[in-house]
Amino acid sequence: MDARDAPTLRFEILGRLRAWRGEQELDLGPGKQQAVLAVLLLNPNRPVPTTAIVDAVWGEDPPDNGANVVQKYVAGLRRVLEPDRSPRTPARVLQLTSAGYVLHVPPDGLDAEVFQKRVRGALTARAGAADAAETIERLGEALAMWRETPLAGLTGPVFDAARERLVEDRAAALETCAEVELDLGRHARLVPELIRLVNDFPLREGARYLLMLALYRSGRQAEALAAYRDAREFLAEEFGVEPGERLQNLHLRILRSDPALLNWQKPPVQDPVGSTPGPNAPQAVPAATPPAWTPMAGAALARRQAVERTERQLRVGLRITAIAVPIFTCGTLSWAVVAYLAGRRRSARLALAGVAWLALSLFSWLTISDTSELRPIDDVAMVAGMIAAIGGAVHVAVLTGSGWPSHKGGAAEQAEPDPHVVELIERRTRREQARALLLHHPSIARELHIGRPDLPRTFDDGGLVDVNSAPEHVLALLPGLGFQNAKLIVTVREVQGPFASIDELIARGVVPPEVIQSLYEVLVVLPPPVDTPTTGTPAAGTPEAGGMPPPAAPEVIRP
Incomplete structure (x- = not known):
């Protein structure tokens, strides 16, 4: 056989x-x-x-x-x-x-x-x-x-x-x-197994995704966000990269308390970022704190950290070279290194020190070069040469002790922050403050005209735009939106009623999903006052439309 x-x-x-x-x-x-x-x-x-x-x-x-x-x-x-x-x-x-x-x-x-x-x-x-x-x-x-x-x-x-x-x-x-x-729906009993799976396979983002989802469905939103933070710190420390798009999207949906995440009758991993819940999906309370991290900002930070590491390595090499120059040249070029640092830092005192080192080295070499006869001054010249070599190296080491100067102007050795990065951080902070105000005090937000850049105001909301009240010409100025989509937004909200969420722009077929995803940073939804009548057919998700009522607080959404 x-x-x-x-x-x-x-x-x-x-x-x-x-x-x-x-x-x-x-x-x-x-x-x-x-x-x-x-x-x-x-x-x-x-x-x-x-x-x-x-x-x-x-x-x-x-x-x-x-x-x-x-x-x-x-x-x-x-x-x-x-x-x-x-x-x-x-x-x-x-x-x-x-x-x-x-x-x-x-x-x-x-x-x-x-x-x-x-x-x-x-x-x-x-x-x-x-x-x-x-x-x-x-x-x-x-x-x-x-x-x-x-x-x-x-x-x-x-x-x-x-x-x-x-x-x-x-x-x-x-x-x-x-x-x-x-x-x-067995999310609660899965959590321990998924924690063990993440520990065994820390590089698999799929396991971290499932752990975050299981924690969130178990009512442990804070732990789900902590699991994402752990993943981001691990990947940044080990490889200098950010989590993948799928994991970042889940993080954003948890921050928004996306109700679709609680609907486990359909495979959750297949849900797109901009998906909307069915009429019977439970409504979750929006997150009080909007995310302070975006995929674009994360990628920019990763690139910036890589550049900073390269700069640090370069500065260490330059410092070692600068210290070695006085020693290997027997003090003849100590003045050159000090003069270079004086020019970089625009320091008159360092310039005088460079002149002193130059005078000392000239005295030493001009005296020693005269070998016609031995003189007592030759011993002094030898000592001067040693001082120029060793003392110059020590002086340069002290001057570069806190790092090689990375920019011109001023004596400070730390590079000034990028004004563009500072502006982005300040704008993000203002937007977070405005979103918190929208969430907890919508009436005050209306009085301060948050989301209405066309109106005069004293409160800076970082450039937010409210899709329920901003006029057509303001919406048309948003990147990728254009006048046609802006006009459609205004028409739909007047005929069918105000929008209950940003995702509803996609659900009603008003704006393509890829455009909305690029505008999550600036778009907000502020519901109209309770006593403000609405016209047209009931909006999706309202009791009149046969679905769940919209949340009382505005939805705070960021990518």
């Missing part, structure tokens, strides 16, 4: 390497022999050249007769895998071909392949008409095959790469299982 039809032989690599014949575990021999088998199992039913086996098992320290050593271990594996085969009978499980050694693994004979097969089946079931419970059951069967770290005890680049790939497959399956569990 062909070995590929033998159902009793099976192998396991999702943990310590093991082989079974039926219920009997096989003794695979010494460590190097097991490593040879592992290389073959990473390429089941495919030829593996002898050189590839040697490179994988021995790495940079191969044996002198690598092919013969591999042949010896293959013979040992054949005795283990086919104990009843006579020496003259050709091997059937582990064969030698012109392309290399081939290990014939029967169908479902390798646990890693069975795991991947079951995961694919679960994903197919999820995409089809199967219910969530069936998907979870299939994923559970696949994940139950894992015992410990795959290929435990085997070292080398080949095994490390295979181990990393298998671990990533497991992490992806765990995330998929958690997504399905969230679809079923």
